[in-house]
Amino acid sequence: MDIISIGGLIVYITVFVLAIFLGFELITKVPPTLHTPLMSGANAISGITVVGALILLKDSTSIPFMSPELLAFSALILATINVVGGFAVTNRMLNMIAGKRGGK
Amino acid sequence: MEEEIWNIGYLVASILFILGLKKLGHPRTAPTGNLYGAMGMLLAVIVTIAQMDFGATDTLILIGAGLGIGALIGYVMAARVQMTGMPEMVALFNGFGGAASALVAASEVFNLIQNEQIPTDWLTLRVAWIAIGLSALVGWVTLTGSLLAMMKLKGGVEIFGKWYRTPTWGPEWLNYVKGLFLIGIVVLIYMSIDEASNPGEQYALTEEEIQISIIALSCILGVLFVLPIGGADMPVVVSLLNSLSGIAAAFTGFIIGNNVLIIAGSMVGAAGLILTNIMCKAMNRQLIDVLFKSFGGSDKEQVTRTKIGSDPEEVAMVCDGISKCVIIPGYGMAVSQCQHQVREFADILEANGCEVKYGIHPVAGRMPGHMNVLLAEASVPYEKLIEMDDINSEMGECDVAIVVGANDTVNPAARSGEGPLAGMPIIDADKARVVVMVKRSLSVGYAGVDNDLFYEDKTMMLFGDGKQMMTELVSSLKEL
Numbered sequence: 001m002d003i004i005s006i007g008g009l010i011v012y013i014t015v016f017v018l019a020i021f022l023g024f025e026l027i028t029k030v031p032p033t034l035h036t037p038l039m040s041g042a043n044a045i046s047g048i049t050v051v052g053a054l055i056l057l058k059d060s061t062s063i064p065f066m067s068p069e070l071l072a073f074s075a076l077i078l079a080t081i082n083v084v085g086g087f088a089v090t091n092r093m094l095n096m097i098a099g100k101r102g103g104k
Numbered sequence: 105m106e107e108e109i110w111n112i113g114y115l116v117a118s119i120l121f122i123l124g125l126k127k128l129g130h131p132r133t134a135p136t137g138n139l140y141g142a143m144g145m146l147l148a149v150i151v152t153i154a155q156m157d158f159g160a161t162d163t164l165i166l167i168g169a170g171l172g173i174g175a176l177i178g179y180v181m182a183a184r185v186q187m188t189g190m191p192e193m194v195a196l197f198n199g200f201g202g203a204a205s206a207l208v209a210a211s212e213v214f215n216l217i218q219n220e221q222i223p224t225d226w227l228t229l230r231v232a233w234i235a236i237g238l239s240a241l242v243g244w245v246t247l248t249g250s251l252l253a254m255m256k257l258k259g260g261v262e263i264f265g266k267w268y269r270t271p272t273w274g275p276e277w278l279n280y281v282k283g284l285f286l287i288g289i290v291v292l293i294y295m296s297i298d299e300a301s302n303p304g305e306q307y308a309l310t311e312e313e314i315q316i317s318i319i320a321l322s323c324i325l326g327v328l329f330v331l332p333i334g335g336a337d338m339p340v341v342v343s344l345l346n347s348l349s350g351i352a353a354a355f356t357g358f359i360i361g362n363n364v365l366i367i368a369g370s371m372v373g374a375a376g377l378i379l380t381n382i383m384c385k386a387m388n389r390q391l392i393d394v395l396f397k398s399f400g401g402s403d404k405e406q407v408t409r410t411k412i413g414s415d416p417e418e419v420a421m422v423c424d425g426i427s428k429c430v431i432i433p434g435y436g437m438a439v440s441q442c443q444h445q446v447r448e449f450a451d452i453l454e455a456n457g458c459e460v461k462y463g464i465h466p467v468a469g470r471m472p473g474h475m476n477v478l479l480a481e482a483s484v485p486y487e488k489l490i491e492m493d494d495i496n497s498e499m500g501e502c503d504v505a506i507v508v509g510a511n512d513t514v515n516p517a518a519r520s521g522e523g524p525l526a527g528m529p530i531i532d533a534d535k536a537r538v539v540v541m542v543k544r545s546l547s548v549g550y551a552g553v554d555n556d557l558f559y560e561d562k563t564m565m566l567f568g569d570g571k572q573m574m575t576e577l578v579s580s581l582k583e584l
Contacts, residue, residue: 002361004228012358012366019354019367022122023374030129030382032466032491036473039343040194041128041138042375045121046201046350048145048368052208052360054152054167056215061162068215073170075207080174081181082201087142088182089193090128094135096187096480 037093044086050079113151114364120144121368125375148364187481188438191471195254195342198349202246205352205369209239210319212359217311222300229300232359237293239355240315241322246349248326253342256335274332279396285325292318329395336512337394339471340383344391347376383467389528409554411546414564416573419540420580422564426503429453430495432463432531433475436509436543440570443482446508449574450484452581461488463495463505463531465513496532505536509570511549516556525553539563542573 030038053076060069121144127137153167178197185193213236216222223229252270255261260269296314299307309317333341350372357365384391423429431450437443450460462484468475476489490498499505507514514533518525533539534557545567546558557563566573 003225019370020374023371027375027378033473033476036471038128042372043198043346046372049205049353051152052356058156068211071207071211075204076170077174078200079204081178082197084175085178085182086197090138
């Protein structure tokens with residue numbers, strides 16, 4: 001694990017706080033039709049933790065039973081399910097809504 | 105070339121997430137928004153793998169296998185799910201996301217402990233251990249909470265062929281228990297730091313045991329958190345848990361020192377909170393009340409009045425020759441899957457020159473937009489789905505209002521200013537000349553309040569399953 005300096009920590013906290021404010025501003029008025037797709041799409045984005053799982057596995061060559069590698073590998077699978085499933089299902093919902101509207 | 109140069113890719117990915125989330129909030133741009141999000145994710149994954157200098161072959165196989173298995177499972181689940189099962193699916197994916205973040209935290213901490221690489225630097229240790237503890241807390245709460253929410257959305261769970269209803273239980277004192285669990289977890293995180301910074305000393309629990317305790321307590325806390333909340337409030341809970349899974353990802357970003365996790369995670373966390381608030385507003389409820397005050401489910405009013413049901417032929421005759429009809433769907437339509445029959449009914453009326461519109465209450469169903477998705481599946485044109493405020497101004501001219509499996513969202517008791525429904529905006533079905541309610545019985549809705557609308561003279565009750573009743577109504581209309 002890399003040593004974290006005060007400066008580094010403050011950069012992370014800055015990014016964290018600014019991104020929270022950004023998130024608050026991004027969503028303002030959303031028509032009810034889009035509530036479920038929006039929730040589902042945002043949920044897929046929170047699968048970004050897949051990057052975390054990949055980084056932990058960067059030096060692994062095998063997965064021993066009951067090891068930290070196994071935990072990271074499980075995380076990789078679950079996060080990928082979240083990402084792929086989330087975007088696919090959002091796409092299905094949106095196609096259904098948009099497709100019908102295009103026909104008018 | 106410095107490998108940090110790849111971090112530019114993370115910046116681009118973050119921008120794609122921001123634009124994606126922004127575009128998802130507007131009907132016309134939503135599909136593009138979703139695509140942006142997916143592209144951002146793909147980019148982030150590619151950049152991460154590229155930074156490993158494409159790694160050793162075994163590592164690449166391992167990672168490829170993980171990504172492949174996950175993608176396959178996720179894709180098949182998404183492609184197979186019925187549109188009515190949507191809310192459950194979102195809850196399940198959300199739980200997986202939270203669990204993944206928590207597992208990353210667990211993997212990192214057990215790796216450091218087992219290899220005796222616990223950071224000795226004062227600041228590094230505290231940042232890492234606090235982030236790991238919080239990531240575990242939020243992540244495991246998200247997992248068990250989402251799983252329970254999913255079962256509540258389904259109404260029950262099947263174990264070895266036997267159906268168990270999901271319980272809703274939560275006396276006042278349970279809130280204090282939840283508080284104690286939370287304090288316990290904070291104390292455990294403190295203990296883990298204390299122990300890690302004094303490697304020589306003996307403690308009651310080993311460092312590993314403390315981490316396992318944090319995980320166990322968090323899992324139980326997730327269950328306790330959702331247990332007292334009734335099924336009707338699940339959309340709010342799923343949305344809040346979605347927000348939490350973002351926060352979990354952000355904490356994981358602190359652990360591994362990665363900005364894209366922090367940005368995407370905290371942004372989703374904040375946006376999820378706003379969405380949760382929008383949903384609460386639509387139900388005229390406070391988030392705090394939803395989470396900590398048991399609502400509905402308990403002390404339901406006893407129904408003592410009776411009403412004679414009508415039959416489909418009668419209703420069909422009333423509907424003959426009318427000029428304006430509003431259909432108000434509710435959760436019952438989702439349960440009985442009768443959206444196609446509803447549409448068929450509307451088609452016949454329209455063929456006879458009647459204007460048909462759909463009045464959509466913002467919280468009808470178990471998920472915001474639930475009704476829109478169902479009706480879209482039955483090919484109902486989007487412009488016929490009218491939001492509550494707009495349809496209410498037209499209700500006075502409406503000849504027949506057909507309420508399919510809704511109750512609380514049309515209950516005039518909400519206007520009285522008393523009881524659990526007080527102040528909730530409703531669709532003014534009672535302003536129509538005739539009201540037809542398709543419902544299984546006179547029983548109360550989720551809020552546990554009797555509905556005066558049932559007993560009005562102009563109301564016709566069609567008792568029975570939504571699908572069966574709508575089918576009979578359609579055939580009666582055809583016979584006229």
